[in-house]
Amino acid sequence: MFIGEVVGTVVATRKTANMDGLPLRLVRKITPGLESTSAYTVVVDIMGASEGELVLVSSGSSARQTIQTDARPCDAIIMAIVDTWQVDGAVQYTKGELAVE
Amino acid sequence: MFIGEVVGTVVATRKTANMDGLPLRLVRKITPGLESTSAYTVVVDIMGASEGELVLVSSGSSARQTIQTDARPCDAIIMAIVDTWQVDGAVQYTKGELAVE
Amino acid sequence: MFIGEVVGTVVATRKTANMDGLPLRLVRKITPGLESTSAYTVVVDIMGASEGELVLVSSGSSARQTIQTDARPCDAIIMAIVDTWQVDGAVQYTKGELAVE
Amino acid sequence: MFIGEVVGTVVATRKTANMDGLPLRLVRKITPGLESTSAYTVVVDIMGASEGELVLVSSGSSARQTIQTDARPCDAIIMAIVDTWQVDGAVQYTKGELAVE
Amino acid sequence: MFIGEVVGTVVATRKTANMDGLPLRLVRKITPGLESTSAYTVVVDIMGASEGELVLVSSGSSARQTIQTDARPCDAIIMAIVDTWQVDGAVQYTKGELAVE
Numbered sequence: 001m002f003i004g005e006v007v008g009t010v011v012a013t014r015k016t017a018n019m020d021g022l023p024l025r026l027v028r029k030i031t032p033g034l035e036s037t038s039a040y041t042v043v044v045d046i047m048g049a050s051e052g053e054l055v056l057v058s059s060g061s062s063a064r065q066t067i068q069t070d071a072r073p074c075d076a077i078i079m080a081i082v083d084t085w086q087v088d089g090a091v092q093y094t095k096g097e098l099a100v101e
Numbered sequence: 102m103f104i105g106e107v108v109g110t111v112v113a114t115r116k117t118a119n120m121d122g123l124p125l126r127l128v129r130k131i132t133p134g135l136e137s138t139s140a141y142t143v144v145v146d147i148m149g150a151s152e153g154e155l156v157l158v159s160s161g162s163s164a165r166q167t168i169q170t171d172a173r174p175c176d177a178i179i180m181a182i183v184d185t186w187q188v189d190g191a192v193q194y195t196k197g198e199l200a201v202e
Numbered sequence: 203m204f205i206g207e208v209v210g211t212v213v214a215t216r217k218t219a220n221m222d223g224l225p226l227r228l229v230r231k232i233t234p235g236l237e238s239t240s241a242y243t244v245v246v247d248i249m250g251a252s253e254g255e256l257v258l259v260s261s262g263s264s265a266r267q268t269i270q271t272d273a274r275p276c277d278a279i280i281m282a283i284v285d286t287w288q289v290d291g292a293v294q295y296t297k298g299e300l301a302v303e
Numbered sequence: 304m305f306i307g308e309v310v311g312t313v314v315a316t317r318k319t320a321n322m323d324g325l326p327l328r329l330v331r332k333i334t335p336g337l338e339s340t341s342a343y344t345v346v347v348d349i350m351g352a353s354e355g356e357l358v359l360v361s362s363g364s365s366a367r368q369t370i371q372t373d374a375r376p377c378d379a380i381i382m383a384i385v386d387t388w389q390v391d392g393a394v395q396y397t398k399g400e401l402a403v404e
Numbered sequence: 405m406f407i408g409e410v411v412g413t414v415v416a417t418r419k420t421a422n423m424d425g426l427p428l429r430l431v432r433k434i435t436p437g438l439e440s441t442s443a444y445t446v447v448v449d450i451m452g453a454s455e456g457e458l459v460l461v462s463s464g465s466s467a468r469q470t471i472q473t474d475a476r477p478c479d480a481i482i483m484a485i486v487d488t489w490q491v492d493g494a495v496q497y498t499k500g501e502l503a504v505e
Contacts, residue, residue: 001327001345001378003313008133008188010104012157014148015181016167024102024157024181026133026188032311032329032343040133042102042157047317051190056315056327056345061162061263061364061465062378066319069376073170073180075102075163079376080318080327087311087329089354109234109289111205113258115249116282117268125203125258125282127234127289141234143203143258152291162263162364162465174281176203176264210436210491212407214460216451217484218470226405226460226484228436228491242436244405244460253493263364263465275473275483277405277466304428304446304479306414335412335430335444350418359416359428359446364465365479369420372477382477383419383428390412390430392455 001056003082004029006049010042018072025049025078027057032087043076044069054093056080102157104183105130107150111143119173126150126179128158133188144177145170155194157181203258205284206231208251212244220274227251227280229259234289245278246271256295258282304359306385307332309352313345321375328352328381330360335390346379347372357396359383405460407486408433410453414446422476429453429482431461436491447480448473458497460484 008026022044029039041057046068049055058079064070069077084094109127123145130140142158147169150156159180165171170178185195210228224246231241243259248270251257260281266272271279286296307330315327325347332342344360349371352358361382367373372380387397412430426448433443445461450472453459462483468474473481488498 002343003345008186008193010157010186011184012181013184015157016147018167019180026186028133031341032331038132040103042104046319056313056318058376058378060378062367062376064163064166065367065374065376066321071166073159073163073166073178075159075161077376079322080315083314083316085311085313085329092311109287109294111258111287112285113282114285116258117248119268120281127287129234139233141204143205165264165267172267174260174264174267174279176260176262210489210496212460212489213487214484215487217460218450220470221483228489230436240435242406244407266466266469273469275462275466275469275481277462277464305444306446334442335432349420359414359419361477361479363479365468365477368468368475368477369422380477382423383416386415386417388412388414388430395412 001058001079002029003032004055004057006051006053006055016073019074022068022072022074027055027078030054032085032092034092041076043078044074045078047078047081049078049081054082056082102159102180103130104133105156105158107152107154107156109152117174120175123169123173123175128156131155133186133193135193142177144179145175146179148179148182150179150182155183157183203260203281204231205234206257206259208253208255208257218275221276224270224274224276229257229280232256234287234294236294243278245280246276247280249280249283251280251283256284258284304361304382305332306335307358307360309354309356309358319376322377325371325375325377330358330381333357335388335395337395344379346381347377348381350381350384352381352384357385359385405462405483406433407436408459408461410455410457410459420477423478426472426476426478431459431482434458436489436496438496445480447482448478449482451482451485453482453485458486460486
């Protein structure tokens with residue numbers, strides 16, 4: 001999994017039938033040190049994340065191991081919304097307190 | 102998934118039998134800011150996309166989760182045709198209005 | 203999938219029993235603009251490709267979706283031999299006419 | 304698999320139900336020569352690793368081949384805690400003796 | 405698959421139970437032109453390879469398509485020991501004759 005920031009939404013009305021009803025979000029990968037990167041991915045949001053929230057993205061066949069995405073052509077999902085993390089004993093992020101630089 | 106632009110078509114008459122009838126397209130990856138990149142992939146087009154259209158590409162085993170591609174040696178598909186997306190509250194692309202730079 | 207050029211052959215007599223009889227080829231990835239790259243992969247050739255031919259390589263679990271490679275520890279195959287492709291309306295390659303630069 | 308150092312912990316109370324109870328750790332990839340890299344991943348820790356320990360990370364669908372992670376949207380796990388390794392005949396690391404530079 | 409050189413061994417006594425008894429080796433990726441690279445991976449060695457031998461590494465779910473690794477959290481194996489390969493008609497390597505530079 002990697003940590004990402006929800007930065008946008010993708011709308012696609014013409015899609016394979018078994019993707020109907022699954023919201024698509026744009027997620028930008030961030031580093032553990034809270035730096036933004038240029039890497040992004042389009043994911044299925046099964047968590048109802050808001051823009052600016054930091055999330056965990058699960059990729060590959062693992063993205064299909066949920067009730068909503070089982071057997072669907074979806075290769076990445078928002079699997080969790082991050083509350084906090086620390087690196088080397090120091091808190092890097094706490095939801096509601098710090099923003100991505 | 103990633104956003105790509107359909108830039109071409111690949112023709113291959115000699116292929117494994119279970120790929121017969123599946124159209125192959127060349128897709129160039131683009132950034133959320135609508136910049137073209139040098140990354141490309143060959144995909145199975147199950148959506149009937151046109152050249153120049155922006156699409157979502159699903160990769161890996163997820164590319165086989167459709168009626169057309171089930172159990173076929175296909176590792177990437179056009180899963181949707183993109184209508185619009187926004188990043189940080191600003192619309193980056195609306196089908197029919199903006200072109201990839 | 204990606205487009206590659208068959209550049210060589212690998213011989214390995216000591217291998218897992220379920221890989222017996224599957225020919226192994228070296229494939230160099232090329233760009234849609236027919237430029238050679240330094241990226242290469244070893245693939246199972248189920249198509250009987252010749253050296254110098256341009257082929258489509260399918261990777262990951264998708265490489266096992268053929269009769270020859272089903273349930274074998276093979277992560278890439280030659281899935282097709284390319285006849286021609288075009289990008290932005292211009293033919294980039296036609297089998298027998300153009301060579302990789 | 305790759306060798307990584309456990310550098311932190313991620314807390315996410317809002318997540319897909321089938322990830323409940325699985326601890327999430329931040330792992331930084333290191334080289335066989337014990338150099339730190341900027342590559343990191345978030346993994347499910349089924350081994351109860353401590354911070355600073357060097358571990359083996361297994362990725363993709365292979366991360367689901369354990370009792371704890373079977374059928375869960377988890378794409379990376381700590382599969383083992385490393386005791387020692389050597390390269391070209393020289394011991395690079397022995398648990399408890401050397402630290403990542 | 406890719407060609408690699410077996411450069412070391414990893415010992416991990418604390419690991420998931422279903423990895424018991426599977427030897428772990430360090431493999432450095434090499435180019436078809438026999439140049440060493442900085443890319444390495446930890447693999448399960450089902451072939452009994454020796455240090456310095458050149459091998460084929462199979463990755464992802466394909467690494468589980470052997471009797472020894474079926475249903476185990478292993479994402480890369482030594483699938484074969486290489487005897488020889490050629491590129492563009494020239495032999496690049498013959499086991500016992502040439503060494504990686």
